[in-house]
Amino acid sequence: ILSATMCDKPDISEVTxxxxxxxxxxxxxxxxPLPDKATIEQEKAAATS
Structure with a gap:
């Protein structure tokens, strides 16, 4: 039977x-930054032609 003791839990007193x-x-x-929709469409068109 496992029981959680204080040493098992991280010390969050500094955080609080x-x-x-x-x-x-x-x-x-x-x-x-991600390209906008127009740039994506242009690249798709260029790749398929």
């Missing part, structure tokens, strides 16, 4: 007391 205001704001930039 984490202060989000200490984080600095960063801008995210898409490195590899």
């Amino acid at each position: 007391s984490f202060d989000k205001s200490k984080l600095k704001k960063t801008e995210t930039h898409e490195k590899n």
Whole structure:
């Protein structure tokens, strides 16, 4: 019979007391944006011709 003890569970006390205001704001930039529908259609047409 298995019983879950405290050592089996991760310690989340640091996570719950984490202060989000200490984080600095960063801008995210898409490195590899997906092509729009028109570009996909052009590539399909070029591939089939």
